Amino acid sequence: MPMELLVIERGDVRLGVPAARVAGISDLSVAECDARLQQRLGQPPAAAGERCFGLRVQVPDGESLVTVAGRVSISAVREDEITPLPAIFAGIALVTAVVFAADAPVLVLDVDAMVAHARAER
Amino acid sequence: MTIAIMPVQLASIWIAVGAVHLQEVRGAVTWVPLPGAPAHLPGVVPWRGRAIAVLDLGGLLGVAPPVRVTEPRPRTLIAQVEDTTFAIPADTVREVHTVVAIEESHAAQVRHAYGQVVIGGQVMPVIDLAHALAALVRPQADPR
Numbered sequence: 001m002p003m004e005l006l007v008i009e010r011g012d013v014r015l016g017v018p019a020a021r022v023a024g025i026s027d028l029s030v031a032e033c034d035a036r037l038q039q040r041l042g043q044p045p046a047a048a049g050e051r052c053f054g055l056r057v058q059v060p061d062g063e064s065l066v067t068v069a070g071r072v073s074i075s076a077v078r079e080d081e082i083t084p085l086p087a088i089f090a091g092i093a094l095v096t097a098v099v100f101a102a103d104a105p106v107l108v109l110d111v112d113a114m115v116a117h118a119r120a121e122r
Numbered sequence: 123m124t125i126a127i128m129p130v131q132l133a134s135i136w137i138a139v140g141a142v143h144l145q146e147v148r149g150a151v152t153w154v155p156l157p158g159a160p161a162h163l164p165g166v167v168p169w170r171g172r173a174i175a176v177l178d179l180g181g182l183l184g185v186a187p188p189v190r191v192t193e194p195r196p197r198t199l200i201a202q203v204e205d206t207t208f209a210i211p212a213d214t215v216r217e218v219h220t221v222v223a224i225e226e227s228h229a230a231q232v233r234h235a236y237g238q239v240v241i242g243g244q245v246m247p248v249i250d251l252a253h254a255l256a257a258l259v260r261p262q263a264d265p266r
Contacts, residue, residue, distance in 0.1 A: 013157075041157035083173045085156075085166060088206055088259065093158040100168045105154045 002076040005099070006055070007106055010043060010070030016099065016106040017114070019074055021058050028052040034067050037114060041094065043069075057115055064115045075106070082108055124220045127248060129241055130199060131214035132180035133187065137232070138239050138246040141218045143201040150194040151209060162258055164189065167209045169200060177201075177208040182254055183233050203252045216241075224248050 004019035015038075033052030039045060046052055046069035055066045077099055084097045094117065097108040126141035153165040153176045162182040166173040180186025189195065195211035202208075224237035227245075234254040235247035 043157075083168065083171075085173055086175050086206065088163065088175050088208075089156065089159060089166075092160065093156050095156055095158075098154055098166055098173050100154065100173075102152075107154070107156070 001079050003079050003082065005075050005077050005106060005108065007073050007075050008038075008053075008068045008070050009073070009104075010038065012104075013041070013043065014104050014106045015041070015068075016075075016077075016108040017055065017057070017111060018108075021111045022055050023058050023063055024056040025072065026054045026056070028054050028067060032067070033069055037066060037094070037117060038069060040117065057111060059112065059115050064119060066114060077106075124222055125224060126218050126220050127239060128199075128218050129216040129244070129246055130179075130197075130210070130212045132183070132185050132212055135180075135183075135185040136244050136246045137179075137183070137185070137235075138219075138241070138248045139199070139201065139251055140248070143203060143251050144199060144218075145202050145207065146200040147215055148198040148200065148209075150196050151198040151211070152194055153189075153191060153209070153211075155191050160258060161188065163208075165191065167198075169207065169209065174200070175206070175208045177210050177255070177258075179210045179212075179249070179254065182258070183235075183249065185232065201251060203255050206255060208255070 005016040006019045006022050008015045033046040050069050052069045056063045082097045094113050095107045096110040099106040127138040128141050151167050153167045155165040162178045163175045165176045178189045181188040189211045197212045197215050199210040221239050227238050232247040236250045237248050
């Protein structure tokens, strides 16, 4: 059974968000782009000329906006290719699973933790 | 009673680990770095349909430079401690040896070592993988 992942690609890092949790995507200017999620994941702030997007993510109490920088695409992945992280990483990273691929693995984000982080940073 | 151990080279240092923990020895494995992960558990690799943690044992023991995703080590030990399986990048491994005892000596001053063995004239601290892993999960564990 395929699952759609919204893939945010920046440099050699690809982050995945289950597309079913994303209600919409909007273009943002760099001035509006506060890519702190990616900064927490070790990436630099958005640079001039870089594409920025606002992801409207569905959460239990409505929607929340998460801003990201990079190239956004949608990729269909078989559910059995989405490999959960071992328990030893529980609570350490915003990442919950990995799609292993020789050329470009995808780090699948914990959407609720991602939103909680975005809200805390505001 | 005898003890089975496997000699493992991390950079220029030889250590020994209990063979009871070993699941497999593989060649170089490319791992996926995890942002925000602890320094000595820097990423994951696929193994038998699941993801397992990379344990930078050389870095943890302070005997080798940190592992880098761009520089895979030639060998990878797959080891298990209780329910946790992990991959240890290494430079060389030798066949499992059986020893009658683990000696107490200065080699045991290496972090997480509980004694030493001598194999082929080479002195090797014997590393307690369970203790090393516990220190990563619970950093307040007593240093050995």
